Amino acid sequence: MTLTRKLSDIGFIGLGVMGQNLVLNLADNGYTIAAFDLNNDKVQAVVAQDSLENVTNISNTPRVYGCSSYTELLSQLKAPHLIILSVPAGSAVDEVCQHLINAGIESDDIIIDTGNSLWLDTVAREKKYKSNFVFFSSAVSGGEVGARFGPSLMPSGSVDAWARIKPIWQAIAAKVDASTGKPITRTQPGQVITEGEACTDYIGPAGSGHYVKMVHNGIEYADMQIICEAYHVLKSTLQLTCHDIADIFSTWNDGPLNSYLMEISVEVLRHQSTDTNTPLVELILDKAEQKGTGLWTAVSSLEVGCPAPTIAQAVYARSISSFKALRTQASTLLAAPQQVSLSPNDQQALIEQLHDAMYCAKICAYAQGFQLMKLAAREQEWALNFASIAKIWRAGCIIRAVFLQSISQAYERNDKLANLLVDDFFSKELNARQENWRKAICHATMQGVPVGALSASLAYYDAMRSETLPANLLQAQRDFFGAHTFERIDKAPGEKYHVQWSSKARATVLVNEGLRSD
Numbered sequence: 001m002t003l004t005r006k007l008s009d010i011g012f013i014g015l016g017v018m019g020q021n022l023v024l025n026l027a028d029n030g031y032t033i034a035a036f037d038l039n040n041d042k043v044q045a046v047v048a049q050d051s052l053e054n055v056t057n058i059s060n061t062p063r064v065y066g067c068s069s070y071t072e073l074l075s076q077l078k079a080p081h082l083i084i085l086s087v088p089a090g091s092a093v094d095e096v097c098q099h100l101i102n103a104g105i106e107s108d109d110i111i112i113d114t115g116n117s118l119w120l121d122t123v124a125r126e127k128k129y130k131s132n133f134v135f136f137s138s139a140v141s142g143g144e145v146g147a148r149f150g151p152s153l154m155p156s157g158s159v160d161a162w163a164r165i166k167p168i169w170q171a172i173a174a175k176v177d178a179s180t181g182k183p184i185t186r187t188q189p190g191q192v193i194t195e196g197e198a199c200t201d202y203i204g205p206a207g208s209g210h211y212v213k214m215v216h217n218g219i220e221y222a223d224m225q226i227i228c229e230a231y232h233v234l235k236s237t238l239q240l241t242c243h244d245i246a247d248i249f250s251t252w253n254d255g256p257l258n259s260y261l262m263e264i265s266v267e268v269l270r271h272q273s274t275d276t277n278t279p280l281v282e283l284i285l286d287k288a289e290q291k292g293t294g295l296w297t298a299v300s301s302l303e304v305g306c307p308a309p310t311i312a313q314a315v316y317a318r319s320i321s322s323f324k325a326l327r328t329q330a331s332t333l334l335a336a337p338q339q340v341s342l343s344p345n346d347q348q349a350l351i352e353q354l355h356d357a358m359y360c361a362k363i364c365a366y367a368q369g370f371q372l373m374k375l376a377a378r379e380q381e382w383a384l385n386f387a388s389i390a391k392i393w394r395a396g397c398i399i400r401a402v403f404l405q406s407i408s409q410a411y412e413r414n415d416k417l418a419n420l421l422v423d424d425f426f427s428k429e430l431n432a433r434q435e436n437w438r439k440a441i442c443h444a445t446m447q448g449v450p451v452g453a454l455s456a457s458l459a460y461y462d463a464m465r466s467e468t469l470p471a472n473l474l475q476a477q478r479d480f481f482g483a484h485t486f487e488r489i490d491k492a493p494g495e496k497y498h499v500q501w502s503s504k505a506r507a508t509v510l511v512n513e514g515l516r517s518d
């Protein structure tokens, strides 16, 4: 008698960096998986890794079954089929969907896209595939270790599909201690975390999860750039070594700047190249690359009309870094300021000022990201829960930080909070440090070190706290050259005025009557 294999719980397509680790995470949590990749070596690798790790396997049944085609994958799954994709954003997602349609996927089957897809593509795909299957999206953050031992997951789409996916997502997601907001970390195969709060929650209708992940990545860009600017100031103006800077960052990582990105920066700065026995970071070419999610966030902030200058500046910083040859040429032509050396006391003071500058800039970057999500949600009619979004970023993802506990508390105090800068806790944090923030930027600027993200944040802070801005003159300029009209502070709200600039008398005329709404 031939024994038939039991059908698998989940199908998985795309066994790259994220895919193979998500498969093993699912397997540790008790799910059986039918896995497929265009490259059969990757299929065999994940099957082999599963048999290595599945040491308590009493029945000697592999948790991961390797498939050689889309058709075989479908035939190996329990119905209705649940299939997870981890392929590059863009056309690959549609190619896989088309292959699954050709292989006979059915209308009550679910496909979950876990890649970094553009949120608008996700909205379009849900509609496009409605008659073929349920297209669900769940952005993932955490890199390969997160995928393996607990990522942060941002699901969105059909509520019915979510009901089916939820227990799986709660099982594989990162977990935090609810009261402290600290991650519960276990990084041994087979050691699943069942306690704590899972870093996943339903975000909203199709596209909203990918929008939230896009903003996560925009904040990630800002966080990384802020750390890089502090490194640059310490290295170039105090001539500190990578090990000195690692020690400073390590101390800061015990305070409000604590984050995964600080933690890994310490490790990177301490890492010696094995061939030269010098810090590897100093051998790495200073040209930053990017895949696009930070750019999408900056573009969306412009479209929505929600300033995110720290995030945009972080994207620009990557772009300008890529002009290596041009910068090399300009470095021989353009003058630098005279360098001054600081006394030991002033050096110590600068280190403290830089700490405060980083913390304030970080608060601004998160304030921008959260306000952007709020305004986008209003446009798209998504009911986003910002306390919950901050909570699911406390562990598993790249921007994970204890700081996110304070953000979730701010939104729990006031779920209608317009911007983190006007929250009591954060305004006090900024007020206590703004002088130091300015001093650090003055020092960097006088020494010719570019600190675009720290400075863009300060300009944002100063603009946000200014009751009056020079937009009065700007409105007058617009009216002068284009008759674009302006409102007056001494007249009724909504009334639009125009000056007949070309006439000799330059009379001011009322153009319309109406009510102003801010």
Ligand SMILES: NC(=O)C1=CN([C@@H]2O[C@H](COP(=O)(O)OP(=O)(O)OC[C@H]3O[C@@H](n4cnc5c(N)ncnc54)[C@H](OP(=O)(O)O)[C@@H]3O)[C@@H](O)[C@H]2O)C=CC1
Pocket (backbone or CB within 6 Å): 014, 015, 016, 017, 018, 019, 037, 038, 039, 042, 086, 087, 088, 089, 091, 092, 093, 095, 096, 114, 115, 116, 117, 140, 141, 142, 143, 144
């Ligand atoms: N790496 C990270 O830290 C993170 C990545 N992501 C996102 O997750 C997704 C996967 O990323 P990652 O694992 O790093 O990428 P990889 O490039 O490592 O893996 C992608 C996989 O998709 C397969 N693939 C590529 N094109 C197609 C196609 N047209 N049809 C079918 N399969 C295809 C590749 O197959 P082949 O074997 O032929 O190469 C490969 O196995 C991406 O969308 C990425 O943006 C999200 C969060 C973090």
Ligand SMILES: O=C(CO)[C@H](O)[C@H](O)COP(=O)(O)O
Pocket (backbone or CB within 6 Å): 116, 140, 141, 142, 143, 217, 220, 289, 290, 291, 292, 293, 294, 398
């Ligand atoms: O999504 C991620 C983490 O959350 C990826 O690591 C991110 O795509 C990296 O982006 P880039 O290559 O643009 O730096």
